[in-house]
Amino acid sequence: MFKVFGFWILGATLAVGVVADSPMNLVIIQTDEHNFRTLGCYRETLTPEQAMVWGNQAVVETPAIDAIAHRGAICTSFYATSPVCTPSRAAFFSGRYPQNTGSWQNDRPLSNDVVTFAEVLRQNGYATGYAGKWHLDGPGKPQWAPERQFGFRDNRYMFNRGHWKKFELTDDGPRVAATAKNDEPSYSLAGADEKSFSTDWLSDRAIEFIREHAEEPFCYHLSLPDPHGPNTVRPPYDSMFENTPIRPPATFSQSSPQPKWLSDSGKKSNLKFSAQQMALYFGMVRCIDDNVARITKTIDDLGLTDRTIVVFTSDHGDLCYEHGRLNKGNPYEGSAKIPMIVAAPGKIAPRTRVDAALGTVDFKPTILTLMGFDASKRSDTSEGRDASRLLTDDADTAWNDVTFLRSAGPKPGWLAAVSDRYKFIVSVSDEPWLFDLQSDPDEVVNQMGRDGYAPIATEFAGALRAYAQSHGEPHLDSPAIAKSISSILDSIDP
Incomplete structure (x- = not known):
């Protein structure tokens, strides 16, 4: 699910000191x-x-x-x-x-x-x-x-x-x-x-x-x-x-x-x-x-x-x-x-x-x-x-290739867990959706329930719940969203 060909840039946290090199x-x-x-x-x-x-x-x-x-x-x-x-x-x-x-x-x-x-x-x-x-x-x-x-x-x-x-x-x-x-x-x-x-x-x-x-x-x-x-x-x-x-x-x-x-x-x-x-x-x-x-x-x-x-x-x-x-x-x-x-x-x-x-x-x-x-x-x-x-670096195999998205506003709407290839979405108004961006880049086919996709849905549902619990995500308080995630995770064979 994760492949790095080079590099990217983002932002950081409160720091005390800068390295000795000339600042950028x-x-x-x-x-x-x-x-x-x-x-x-x-x-x-x-x-x-x-x-x-x-x-x-x-x-x-x-x-x-x-x-x-x-x-x-x-x-x-x-x-x-x-x-x-x-x-x-x-x-x-x-x-x-x-x-x-x-x-x-x-x-x-x-x-x-x-x-x-x-x-x-x-x-x-x-x-x-x-x-x-x-x-x-x-x-x-x-x-x-x-x-x-x-x-x-x-x-x-x-x-x-x-x-x-x-x-x-x-x-x-x-x-x-x-x-x-x-x-x-x-x-x-x-x-x-x-x-x-x-x-x-x-x-x-x-x-x-x-x-x-x-x-x-x-x-x-x-x-x-x-x-x-x-x-x-x-x-x-x-x-x-x-x-x-x-x-x-x-x-x-x-x-x-x-x-x-x-x-x-x-x-x-x-x-x-x-x-x-x-x-x-x-x-x-x-x-x-x-x-x-x-x-x-x-x-x-x-x-x-x-x-x-x-x-x-x-x-x-x-x-x-x-x-x-x-x-x-x-x-x-x-x-x-x-x-x-x-x-x-x-x-x-x-x-x-x-x-x-x-x-x-x-x-x-x-x-x-x-x-x-x-x-x-x-x-x-x-x-x-x-x-x-x-x-x-050229690669980091330990990196967890998933980021989390949320709808705006005070009312729960939808949550998503996204990787380079897959996009898993739960909402208050619909069944869960899973897109495979590799085989379906137009995002028109829901892969939920299709052969081979159950492990992906389970992995992403678990990641989404963990994110929501760790970061105080109020959308998880929605019975519909919580039920969508639980229905997938509860289906895992013991």
């Missing part, structure tokens, strides 16, 4: 609701059928993001621990499972006791900063520069919520530059250009920070609100793919039965496919890549490439019409699997690949170890796994 800088570029198939480096890891789900010509060229993967590592089975904005981000920054962060659904504020990887770096002398969407300080919108910084000392350009398209700097600080008739901030493009469009404007802020702190260790997190909807983008990206033949994915109108948990989370039925919406989505991704190129060129021009770790990731995916749905919130690949690529010169070999299943909850423990923090000196409450040894 850290630049994280995080997008929002990003389907991994839009990146060339991920298409390289897939079969043609899986890489070209919208048609053989419906692809976005992403040379800058691909270059990060080619000179570093790509993680092919990295998942949002809860595939919704707030809980996924909470797990990413804290190293805790969402139910233990205070942010188990959108707009729930992060608990005050959370120690993020940025706070660890700040305490160890790093200049830290953040620009873009935060979504961890409650319902405020846009709410610039939240009072609670969580380690990001320069958070002038951090806004709490929203998918704004145009920004500007004023004497009173940053603001949304498009307004509605009532003078409230608007999602309108309003003539946005390369200086004011959200992706460009926020990338400019990252470049300014990198230049300002080039002579000291720094950590900067750039959180881009695209390619999350509304699907609008400035010229020329708005028309770049308008003549591209774009078709619905093969599963858009699938005839096989769909799991009931999809309807619970997807909230989309009788959806009409729109090639125009996909063309605009592709345009947003291409704009992101062009700005990634500007950021990596700045790092190179300043002579910082050899001592700067660059991470490209997202908070969750977007089904983009797979299974007749848009958006996220369910355990399908398009919703829950996200990009995780890392370049770490001198630490990660070029074109490294890791296929083991990992999650956003693992980022903090792994990244701090990778940056040289002594694991024996940590006193932190991270619950994620330190996967640094997978990233820097």
Whole structure:
């Protein structure tokens, strides 16, 4: 079930000291609701059928993001621990499972006791900063520069919520530059250009920070609100793919039965496919890549490439019409699997690949170890796994190839145990589902009850129960979920 071809990168725990070597800088570029198939480096890891789900010509060229993967590592089975904005981000920054962060659904504020990887770096002398969407300080919108910084000392350009398209700097600080008739901030493009469009404007802020702190260790997190909807983008990206033949994915109108948990989370039925919406989505991704190129060129021009770790990731995916749905919130690949690529010169070999299943909850423990923090000196409450040894070694046969996903919200919905090959899902609304991603990459066949799959279902049911009991998973309190797991484990012959 576990196979490692190279390396990956994630995050760590509260550390006391750094190794004697020169400290590495850290630049994280995080997008929002990003389907991994839009990146060339991920298409390289897939079969043609899986890489070209919208048609053989419906692809976005992403040379800058691909270059990060080619000179570093790509993680092919990295998942949002809860595939919704707030809980996924909470797990990413804290190293805790969402139910233990205070942010188990959108707009729930992060608990005050959370120690993020940025706070660890700040305490160890790093200049830290953040620009873009935060979504961890409650319902405020846009709410610039939240009072609670969580380690990001320069958070002038951090806004709490929203998918704004145009920004500007004023004497009173940053603001949304498009307004509605009532003078409230608007999602309108309003003539946005390369200086004011959200992706460009926020990338400019990252470049300014990198230049300002080039002579000291720094950590900067750039959180881009695209390619999350509304699907609008400035010229020329708005028309770049308008003549591209774009078709619905093969599963858009699938005839096989769909799991009931999809309807619970997807909230989309009788959806009409729109090639125009996909063309605009592709345009947003291409704009992101062009700005990634500007950021990596700045790092190179300043002579910082050899001592700067660059991470490209997202908070969750977007089904983009797979299974007749848009958006996220369910355990399908398009919703829950996200990009995780890392370049770490001198630490990660070029074109490294890791296929083991990992999650956003693992980022903090792994990244701090990778940056040289002594694991024996940590006193932190991270619950994620330190996967640094997978990233820097050829293999680790003792690694348990499984990560755990959960639905967002106060009510139990679904839980999943996922490996590189298998995905086991229990929910309050349906029988257990087991996907074999090797034989069924489209995720249309429930393998429960089929020959040869009983041992897999038993193994994953046991792992899911152990996770839930160890980490205070309230979804296990659901009689339906508990019964689904028990029915499988109780069937084991004594």
